[in-house]
Amino acid sequence: MILINRSSVAYRKFKDRLFYFMVVILSLLVTVPLVAIIAEVVVKGYKQINFSFFTEVAPTTLDAMMAKESGAIISGGIVNGITGTLLMVAAASIIAIPIGIMGGVYLYEKPKGFLSSIVRFSTELIQGTPSIIIGVIVYAWVVVPLGSYSAIAGSVALAIMMLPLIVRSTEETMKMLPGTLKEAALALGGSYSSVVIRVLLPSSFHGVFTGILLSVSRVMGETAPLMLTALGSSVVNWNLENPTSSASLLIWEFYNDPNLADLVWSTSLFLLMIILVLNITAKYIANRAN
Amino acid sequence: MRDRIFKAFLLISSLAILLVCGAIFYSLFTDSMEALKHFGVAEFITGQEWDPNPDSETYGALPFITGTLLTSFLALLFCIPFSLPVALFNGEYFKGKKIAIVLGSIVDLLAGIPSVIYGLWGFYTLRPIIVSLGLSEQGFGVLTASIVLAIMIIPYAASLSTQFISMVPTDLKEGAYSLGATRLGVIKNVIFPSAGSAIFASFVLALGRALGETIAVTMLIGNTNNIPLSITDTANSMASVIANQFGEASDLRLSSLVAIGLLLFVITGVINYIGKMIVKRFN
Numbered sequence: 001m002i003l004i005n006r007s008s009v010a011y012r013k014f015k016d017r018l019f020y021f022m023v024v025i026l027s028l029l030v031t032v033p034l035v036a037i038i039a040e041v042v043v044k045g046y047k048q049i050n051f052s053f054f055t056e057v058a059p060t061t062l063d064a065m066m067a068k069e070s071g072a073i074i075s076g077g078i079v080n081g082i083t084g085t086l087l088m089v090a091a092a093s094i095i096a097i098p099i100g101i102m103g104g105v106y107l108y109e110k111p112k113g114f115l116s117s118i119v120r121f122s123t124e125l126i127q128g129t130p131s132i133i134i135g136v137i138v139y140a141w142v143v144v145p146l147g148s149y150s151a152i153a154g155s156v157a158l159a160i161m162m163l164p165l166i167v168r169s170t171e172e173t174m175k176m177l178p179g180t181l182k183e184a185a186l187a188l189g190g191s192y193s194s195v196v197i198r199v200l201l202p203s204s205f206h207g208v209f210t211g212i213l214l215s216v217s218r219v220m221g222e223t224a225p226l227m228l229t230a231l232g233s234s235v236v237n238w239n240l241e242n243p244t245s246s247a248s249l250l251i252w253e254f255y256n257d258p259n260l261a262d263l264v265w266s267t268s269l270f271l272l273m274i275i276l277v278l279n280i281t282a283k284y285i286a287n288r289a290n
Numbered sequence: 291m292r293d294r295i296f297k298a299f300l301l302i303s304s305l306a307i308l309l310v311c312g313a314i315f316y317s318l319f320t321d322s323m324e325a326l327k328h329f330g331v332a333e334f335i336t337g338q339e340w341d342p343n344p345d346s347e348t349y350g351a352l353p354f355i356t357g358t359l360l361t362s363f364l365a366l367l368f369c370i371p372f373s374l375p376v377a378l379f380n381g382e383y384f385k386g387k388k389i390a391i392v393l394g395s396i397v398d399l400l401a402g403i404p405s406v407i408y409g410l411w412g413f414y415t416l417r418p419i420i421v422s423l424g425l426s427e428q429g430f431g432v433l434t435a436s437i438v439l440a441i442m443i444i445p446y447a448a449s450l451s452t453q454f455i456s457m458v459p460t461d462l463k464e465g466a467y468s469l470g471a472t473r474l475g476v477i478k479n480v481i482f483p484s485a486g487s488a489i490f491a492s493f494v495l496a497l498g499r500a501l502g503e504t505i506a507v508t509m510l511i512g513n514t515n516n517i518p519l520s521i522t523d524t525a526n527s528m529a530s531v532i533a534n535q536f537g538e539a540s541d542l543r544l545s546s547l548v549a550i551g552l553l554l555f556v557i558t559g560v561i562n563y564i565g566k567m568i569v570k571r572f573n
Contacts, residue, residue, distance in 0.1 A: 016472035023383060026375035030448070031396050033441045037403060037411045102303035109300065119304045122311035128562035129314065129555060130502020132529045136536065136551045137317045160310060167307065193296035221404025224504035224533050251406050255413070255509065268407050279402040283395060 038272070045269030048262060053077040053270075057235060058250055064259040074260070078267050080236050081250035084151065087238060088230060088246060089220055091155035096162035097212060103163070104170025104208075105196060111175075127164035134160050135225030143229060151237065151244035154230030158222065162215040169211025173204035206289035210282045217278035221271060223248040247271045314555070322549035325349060325542060334549060340515035340531075342543055349546035351553060353517045357525035358554070360518055361436045361507060362500040366493060368440035373447035373496070377489070380448075381455030382481065383473075394449070401445035409509030412438040417510070426522040430512035433521045438506050443496040450492030454485045454572065491568035498562040502554060504529040528554040 005011060052075060059067075059076030067074045103119065110116045134157050142153035177200060185199040186192075201208070226232075231243040232253060245253075247267055254264040326334055329349065337350015376397060384390040416437060417429035425433060458481050466476045482489070512524025513534055526534070528550050539547055 016474040019474045023375040023378050027379040030372050034400050099303045102300050103307050106300040106304040122308050132504040132532050133551045137314050140317050192293040223406045
């Protein structure tokens with residue numbers, strides 16, 4: 001039997017190297033799922049992406065079944081999903097961006113107050129709330145009173161999910177601004193509101209904008225809360241009071257319908273590309289500012 | 291005058307955030323009252339039956355509480371051996387180097403992938419693997435959901451612990467090196483002891499994420515209303531049972547689903563609060 005001297009320099013160096021290699025290998029393994037997911041979505045999805053993909057509504061099960069039997073590519077697209085996502089994300093942004101930015105400015109102005117501490121606590125609580133619960137409460141707040149599933153209900157749910165990110169990024173970015181900036185602006189005779197609107201917010205634009213992009217990219221892929229609020233629709237809908245589909249809801253529908261399974265990948269590819277581009281843009285802006 | 295209007299707007303916006311948060315709690319509470327009164331809080335939480343049959347209607351949350359806790363803790367277990375190395379890679383070995391930034395960005399992108407696409411990937415890629423390994427017949431179940439969940443929470447755990455590991459003061463580490471410690475020795479005897487609580491907190495926060503994850507779990511867990519007895523059993527999590535049954539539910543069943551939502555809200559709230567408190571104490 002070979003005796004190993006556990007405190008020898010050689011043994012300690014060996015253990016150190018071994019640990020280093022394990023860290024590197026395990027870290028690199030983490031990139032595998034990302035590559036695998038993107039590869040699968042691209043390989044299986046690109047075939048279906050053509051002109052009609054962006055101009056036609058989702059096909060019915062029957063149409064898809066007939067196309068499959070004759071060996072043709074399933075006709076139809078996801079325009080009802082694209083427009084639904086656009087409509088709801090736009091409406092959610094209109095609700096969430098002003099409230100989020102002003103809430104963030106308030107927290108920056110009064111960092112220590114009692115109200116600030118409970119607002120900050122609320123923001124963290126909302127951020128940690130599972131998206132399905134947001135769906136449940138918006139169902140009670142909007143769907144039940146209006147008597148039907150609607151795009152506005154979906155927008156409210158998405159807006160609530162966007163809020164915490166926008167509040168936090170606004171507050172954090174403004175905190176990084178040098179205090180002299182605000183003092184200088186005030187010393188020049190700027191009123192409080194014009195100092196905030198014309199000096200402080202523009203100087204923290206990169207951070208606020210990054211926060212908005214990230215929150216948009218996060219809610220764009222949300223499915224669970226929309227199932228309880230916007231429901232889905234087989235036609236293009238621009239009316240906030242009607243049920244509406246979204247790209248993510250269409251993925252869920254296609255997933256549940258074996259005849260439409262081919263479309264699931266192209267829809268995922270479309271959604272994934274938009275979200276990744278938003279993410280990378282956000283990161284680029286944040287990095288350039290630093 | 292303009293200043294006063296502007297300040298009023300700031301105040302109203304922050305009150306709105308407060309109001310939303312309070313209203314979430316209030317709505318969940320009032321809408322779950324019917325079920326909680328009918329069954330009693332303790333009986334509802336420990337109830338093992340979920341039977342929507344009108345004649346023998348009875349609802350208990352225990353199967354879903356078990357399902358949620360089992361999938362989330364299992365996911366946490368799977369995520370630690372990967373997120374900790376990533377944190378050491380980015381926060382210690384290659385701190386500030388280009389490769390660390392690249393890996394950090396890749397891990398961040400992992401967080402950007404929508405949950406429904408993770409579910410698809412789990413269904414079409416992971417599930418056949420589980421079947422071919424003979425772990426379960428259909429490939430659905432707690433294990434499948436946990437593996438996908440683990441991948442989904444790696445970015446949160448990794449990026450938070452990277453931050454904390456890179457905050458460990460250099461002079462402490464240099465002190466250990468000057469005494470002849472290897473890098474492993476420094477990690478074991480300096481980094482873990484000084485950043486350990488915060489690293490723990492980042493896993494607690496990642497757990498908070500896993501608890502509420504809905505659509506990917508719904509697609510993979512099998513959606514059966516029983517208590518999972520082994521990790522290859524099918525089950526339902528609190529979030530997935532709401533997603534599955536909310537649309538078709540009414541009256542007592544609807545109220546019971548909201549009550550499950552309330553429980554989930556409280557559990558995730560408490561877990562996130564604990565995580566945030568540890569981080570605050572560390573800073």
